Amino acid sequence: MNENVGVDKKYATALAEEQGKSSLSSVTQYEPLQDTFGRTFDYVRIAITEKCNLRCTYCMPEEGVDFKNGEQILTSEEILRVVDVLARMGIKKVRFTGGEPLVRKDIIQLVEGAANTPGIKAVHMTTNGIIFPKYAKQLRDAGLTGVNISMDTFDEAKFFEITRRAGVEKVMESIRLAQELDFPRVKINAVAMRGFNDGELESFYEMTKDNRVTVRFIEFMPFDAHQIWETGEHFLSAETMIRQLKEKYPDIELASGTRTEHHIFQVPGYKGKIAIIPAFTRSLCGNCSRIRLTADGGIRNCLYSDQEYTLMDMLRSGCTDEDIVLKFRKAFNDKAKDGFESRKKTAMKESTIEFKGRSSMTQIGG
Ligand code: SAM
């Protein structure tokens, strides 16, 4: 048996003793997933499909990308098996993303399965909000605890310009409904783009006055299938956004958020919060707690790394849970210090592991 598995067994025994149990429970627990920089990973983001009902210019070309289908995509059983193994490695939070997770027919089953996995404390989803109203109640009943709804503008014409489809009213309806159904966490994801929605930032801030939501401004990242990023003219840095926010609300207070939401604020008396996510400037990599799994079963140890460790073949050829554990350990042993180092490593192709260039966020899982 592999040495690391022995370590995991020892860990499980120690855990069982600590919990006052005389013997190992029938379900093996594993050592927490850590990297060589001492970071512990307890949050998995799973892209469950590459398909989408919108075509955001910063994400996908009009004709879409070369979507994987059918057998090339992990089944719900495979996804839930991986979630179960990860939960036994200390992972507590699952996010379903994509592509658009709600275009997947078994989404309710996936949410329910993840929510019922021992050890999983939170199941969240990132959605574009177009068909969310149709499933919202079922998702809440199935155990979904948080929803991030993406919306970059309040203006229908601009919405069409960015997504190449209509639907801003539907997205607003989704935001209202998520609050009405009392989802514990409701967030709005807005990609901040100079010359596109920078004139609307104040309207977004003001949404937090009466809505129990966190509005998150995300820096534009170069995963846009070579559409508009190359000009660079749309980039709006986290630093600039924080400065503008403080100018507008001089008495704004720091608030608490997740580990990668350190730039989080609340206007005194407002119900919601405002977060600024330095997705491109990568100043919060030291707090990274994320594991990414692509729709076709690739483990990614960083958004900026093209290095992937595929689980698909193993899952389909009778691997053990320990084999899955070891694959995650290998991937996270290789994790670079930050997103810049990941990018460098990718550019140098210094590893023998397969490198997979992916052109769109829909393939990586945003
Ligand atoms: N379809 C869902 C949605 O749009 O919410 C989930 C997948 S989407 C890839 C996840 C998030 O990534 C969205 O909030 C989207 O705005 C963001 N995103 C996509 N491409 C991006 C880019 N180039 N830069 C910054 N954020 C991006």
Ligand code: SF4
């Ligand atoms: Fe679809 Fe989300 Fe990408 Fe927009 S950002 S094209 S909604 S996956």
